[in-house]
Amino acid sequence: MVLIRRFELRVNELFLRGLIPGTIHLSHGQEATAAGTCLALETNDRITITHRGHGQALAKGVTAESMMAELFGKATGCCGGRGGSLHVGDMSVGALPAIAIVGASSPIATGMALAYKRKNTGQVVANFFGDGTANKGDWHESMNLAAIWDLPVVFVCENNLWAVSTHISDTMRVEHVADRAVAYGMPGHTIDGNDPVAVYDTVATAVDRARSGGGPTLVECLTYRRGGHKRDDPATYRPTEEVDAWLADDPIERFRTTLLNGIMTHAQLKTIEEDVDAELDAAVAAAEAAPVPDPRTVEDHVYG
Amino acid sequence: MVLIRRFELRVNELFLRGLIPGTIHLSHGQEATAAGTCLALETNDRITITHRGHGQALAKGVTAESMMAELFGKATGCCGGRGGSLHVGDMSVGALPAIAIVGASSPIATGMALAYKRKNTGQVVANFFGDGTANKGDWHESMNLAAIWDLPVVFVCENNLWAVSTHISDTMRVEHVADRAVAYGMPGHTIDGNDPVAVYDTVATAVDRARSGGGPTLVECLTYRRGGHKRDDPATYRPTEEVDAWLADDPIERFRTTLLNGIMTHAQLKTIEEDVDAELDAAVAAAEAAPVPDPRTVEDHVYG
Amino acid sequence: MDESRNLTIVQGLREALREEMLRDESVFVMGEDIGIGGSFLFTLGFLDEFGPERVMNTPISEVGFVGMGVGAAIEGMRPVIDFQYGDFLITAADQVIQQAAKLRYMSGGQVEVPLVFQLPTGASGRGAQHSNSLETVFFGVPGLEIVTPSSPYDAKGLFKSAVRSQNPVLFCVHKHLYGSRGRNLAHRDTSTGLVPDGEDYTIPFGVADIKRAGTDVTVVANLLMLHRSLKVASGLADEGISVEVIDPRTLVPFDLDSVIASVEKTGRLVLVDEGPRKGGWSAHVAAEVAEKGLMYLDAPIERVTSLDTPMPYAPGLEEAVVPSTDDIEAAIRRII
Amino acid sequence: MDESRNLTIVQGLREALREEMLRDESVFVMGEDIGIGGSFLFTLGFLDEFGPERVMNTPISEVGFVGMGVGAAIEGMRPVIDFQYGDFLITAADQVIQQAAKLRYMSGGQVEVPLVFQLPTGASGRGAQHSNSLETVFFGVPGLEIVTPSSPYDAKGLFKSAVRSQNPVLFCVHKHLYGSRGRNLAHRDTSTGLVPDGEDYTIPFGVADIKRAGTDVTVVANLLMLHRSLKVASGLADEGISVEVIDPRTLVPFDLDSVIASVEKTGRLVLVDEGPRKGGWSAHVAAEVAEKGLMYLDAPIERVTSLDTPMPYAPGLEEAVVPSTDDIEAAIRRII
Numbered sequence A, B: 001m002v003l004i005r006r007f008e009l010r011v012n013e014l015f016l017r018g019l020i021p022g023t024i025h026l027s028h029g030q031e032a033t034a035a036g037t038c039l040a041l042e043t044n045d046r047i048t049i050t051h052r053g054h055g056q057a058l059a060k061g062v063t064a065e066s067m068m069a070e071l072f073g074k075a076t077g078c079c080g081g082r083g084g085s086l087h088v089g090d091m092s093v094g095a096l097p098a099i100a101i102v103g104a105s106s107p108i109a110t111g112m113a114l115a116y117k118r119k120n121t122g123q124v125v126a127n128f129f130g131d132g133t134a135n136k137g138d139w140h141e142s143m144n145l146a147a148i149w150d151l152p153v154v155f156v157c158e159n160n161l162w163a164v165s166t167h168i169s170d171t172m173r174v175e176h177v178a179d180r181a182v183a184y185g186m187p188g189h190t191i192d193g194n195d196p197v198a199v200y201d202t203v204a205t206a207v208d209r210a211r212s213g214g215g216p217t218l219v220e221c222l223t224y225r226r227g228g229h230k231r232d233d234p235a236t237y238r239p240t241e242e243v244d245a246w247l248a249d250d251p252i253e254r255f256r257t258t259l260l261n262g263i264m265t266h267a268q269l270k271t272i273e274e275d276v277d278a279e280l281d282a283a284v285a286a287a288e289a290a291p292v293p294d295p296r297t298v299e300d301h302v303y304g
Numbered sequence C, D: 001m002d003e004s005r006n007l008t009i010v011q012g013l014r015e016a017l018r019e020e021m022l023r024d025e026s027v028f029v030m031g032e033d034i035g036i037g038g039s040f041l042f043t044l045g046f047l048d049e050f051g052p053e054r055v056m057n058t059p060i061s062e063v064g065f066v067g068m069g070v071g072a073a074i075e076g077m078r079p080v081i082d083f084q085y086g087d088f089l090i091t092a093a094d095q096v097i098q099q100a101a102k103l104r105y106m107s108g109g110q111v112e113v114p115l116v117f118q119l120p121t122g123a124s125g126r127g128a129q130h131s132n133s134l135e136t137v138f139f140g141v142p143g144l145e146i147v148t149p150s151s152p153y154d155a156k157g158l159f160k161s162a163v164r165s166q167n168p169v170l171f172c173v174h175k176h177l178y179g180s181r182g183r184n185l186a187h188r189d190t191s192t193g194l195v196p197d198g199e200d201y202t203i204p205f206g207v208a209d210i211k212r213a214g215t216d217v218t219v220v221a222n223l224l225m226l227h228r229s230l231k232v233a234s235g236l237a238d239e240g241i242s243v244e245v246i247d248p249r250t251l252v253p254f255d256l257d258s259v260i261a262s263v264e265k266t267g268r269l270v271l272v273d274e275g276p277r278k279g280g281w282s283a284h285v286a287a288e289v290a291e292k293g294l295m296y297l298d299a300p301i302e303r304v305t306s307l308d309t310p311m312p313y314a315p316g317l318e319e320a321v322v323p324s325t326d327d328i329e330a331a332i333r334r335i336i
């Protein structure tokens, strides 16, 4: 979680300094959902990643170094500079490069789950998506197909209440995304997405269920973006009381308090932070130093 | 209902005799749903029509003559021969020419409803669709949009248990399509679709609700195809017991019995049948005699 | 060859899929109503032979099951997705254009998407929404391969190559050329053909086939239009006009070299394409020849295409839209 | 003209939409997050001025709200649908290709679908899924009109024509040409321009504009490529090479006559198109000229297009894919 938070803040800074091209969608504030979910997965389990995917990728084990290089558009990036922030991922740690079209990753995750079932590999895939995504037909079809075929996929909704500037209450008449699970005969849970332990527990149960052939689960994690939708969005459309209440409930601060309650010491936490900073310093330095992709390779990887 | 039944049987016969080109999807057995629904609508209300749409069109007032000519591919057809069986309709009686892509008519109907609301016309649109259609994302998005904006549309599901050769129980984990309405915060009803009075009552209530600004309703009518999916389908995939049970529950026979119970006489019913036959004889004769569309007009109506 | 092996295209395809499924456990097929064979009976008998795990009947959820095909392919399966009418793939266009075609590239080669779509294409009397030329709709999308077979021999060999390809393949077969029971089969004389028994042959992508050799004019045509062109060519032969008819067989990759070599010989080019006039493979080939082979041309490049209209239902109108043998013949005569 | 009226394209579009909404009650706009102006600030301030009934913020349901646009248009409204990135329209391709474009025809003229899509198009450093040339993807679909403005004056006049058209219109604006606050604006010298104040002018579809007159070679280009071509043309002028630069302004209908007339004069044709090489408007125009204007050509028809790859993210790779001024200049030199 600390790595995610500091990675995002660092990226923001680098972006403002003009070192990162393209656009970025930061996930700070949503660390507990990404971390809790990925902790419940094995290395050879998979995740699919959203447009707001840095945190998800880091949680699954994509290195800060390879991701930073990707954001810089360098040849050493996890996608060789072809993907960028919107498509980060690393299959070697089970993170499918991100899909930036809202809703499009849900059927793909469902198909990955089909492959595990057919090949009997015991793997599970977690499909991350946002509250706004649950209004897309692609998502609906996937939920239904996963349910009728009992596929090993866990649908993990990062419900941060907003899709860009649009509040969830303006886009659905049900209060929770998980209220839609019943339409597919699938279990649905709404949980505190800022509590990594709650996320871990719920996702772990869903993963066990999936792995043992019990089929998919929808887990809706209530959380919040600490920033705007993307780098240039001041998010002034959000009501102050809502923002204040959520920002006060910082998942990292809260978990810190929990940990300091007899589990870890201040010194240990400090070490984590220092390690993270060192890791990020190294990642940035490596990314800056790395070569750009050779334009002569630009036609590689279109066909196999 | 008698008109629909006899129209469909006549079309089947003409098709087998090679007089109707293309393909046809017959709706005999489902007459009560079409008739009950359209009776609950005013003339300037609208319906959208499915691939299995002859009955829906007739019920809304499209004439047998203009539809028969359309099926023959004649210039006098309701779409000038450009549409065919898959696209029958007549806007002058409120029947949007049929849309043959499963699920695609639901958002269009929802948009028509938006226009009525914006223009304050008090009109309502009924969107016909099948059980299989409720697995399509297009439908899901429409249900949600109609619900959040309280649009005057009634979603009428002709649940005939089958989508081509695929049984509803193989495509959804809920028993009824109407069980999905809750996901959109919309009322949903499952009713006997072979009882025209039940259909009329339920749809009329939904229409009143829609007209008065109360928003959409999902009405699921349980019914059955008396034949295969399309003309060359023997439908042998359906279990005999199921077929027997449903065929025994013929909506026309049943309603006949009701009517004969003091409402109408044998003679009156006989007159209806004779009138229908005469109307169909005339329609077929006119269609046979009608001119084919002039190939020189083939580029008309691409742009306005 | 064994004369009893005079097959239709759907028979060739069925053999190809069956042999591939026997050869490779990772191949499976899904689609609507394929348990009863699907719309063109491509999978007739497969449910009995391979069971429901490898012959998956889907709900009407094209985005869902196409996306599932992409996901399963990423994870090492080789899905074949059967469409009743290729037209319905348009409802899942995002999964084709933005996902299947791009994932390999945007991941820097980390994933691949070996996935075959079996797509009935073209006009067959069913009106506007069941008559798209899918090979036109998706022609310009980098990352896809597009196959348009016109004979059973080609269909079988190309289908095996499609299943073994590491890329997403749109396998487009004209609705009038399958020869499925109960369906109209056009040009039976040229659209059926001998297929060797028990031979595991493949046909590589990007290699055109000269279906008829000639010296006066080059005609490039595929699908139903190939057969119409062959008919015209044999008619004109009686007059001493020698028409070379080239079947590109795959549109992506396209064997431009064979076309240019032929034009170098004949000096004249006619492209016959059932898609509408605006765009499609025939516009692309005309443009390429106008750039790379202009010096060989003794006459304008003629294109014979459908009119730029949605497809009308009435048979006489459909005929007016789609290129006829008369249209093809007239185009040839215009430049000879 | 008033020098203070040197506008950007998005300003021109905003004026056009505002004036049309004031003029006609049936015009309304919907799309994602348009309450705050939408992605390119096309509707900035509209929610305040026109209220939520005419400025509808939608859920992320492209099939749903595009289909609603079709339905509302059928019933007499004139919906304008704003896309954050035109790329997302691909998820609603069926509503565009099979419904909006065909309903008039297949109903025999009973209904019409006056509907405008505002679509940011082209590459802008965001990788494969946010860089499609929508004007290429939908080019071949009969029943659609496709507009690609390149100046504020054209944009405003064409947008008004789009709103008043009885057909579905794809209005594609290059992401680098809007000039929205906070967004990169390419070629400010030629991509901003004077727009008259308070004048209700429209620009008809199907009329190309000669953006620079010349005698040695005809260049046809649109969107970002128009500005790159103009830059090349002014560079070559110093060497005494006179380049005529034609902006088709609308791709469907396409003003082929103007192009052929120009080629008759120059004998040379270069087409510059940001879409991939396979297909698109430039292939179509090349094919048409190779058929109808071959006799005027003194050299091969050159096409300058993007490579046939998905769009890469790294800036240096994107530059390698998309036609540069160097690529355009080289193509001109090859045939001069």
Ligand SMILES: Cc1ncc(C[n+]2csc(CCOP(=O)(O)OP(=O)(O)O)c2C)c(N)n1
Pocket: A051, A052, A100, A101, A102, A103, A129, A130, A131, A132, A133, A134, A158, A160, A162, A163, A164, A229, D032, D060, D062, D084, D088, D091
């Ligand atoms: C099909 C599609 N429509 C629109 C977009 C543009 N877009 C990107 S992110 C986003 C909001 C997504 O909201 P949500 O699912 O709640 O995720 P969040 O951004 O809150 O993490 C939108 C509209 C897109 N990428 N794809």
Ligand SMILES: Cc1ncc(C[n+]2csc(CCOP(=O)(O)OP(=O)(O)O)c2C)c(N)n1
Pocket: B051, B052, B100, B101, B102, B103, B129, B130, B131, B132, B133, B134, B158, B160, B162, B163, B164, B229, C032, C060, C062, C084, C088, C091
């Ligand atoms: C998007 C799409 N997919 C597939 C089809 C082919 N198709 C036509 S009707 C049909 C079955 C529809 O089932 P249902 O909605 O239950 O209606 P019914 O035929 O039972 O009236 C199918 C699969 C289609 N027309 N459109």
Ligand SMILES: [Mg+2]
Pocket: A130, A131, A132, A158, A159, A160, A161, A162, A163, A164
């Ligand atoms: Mg959100």
Ligand SMILES: [Mg+2]
Pocket: B130, B131, B132, B158, B159, B160, B161, B162, B163, B164
């Ligand atoms: Mg049904």
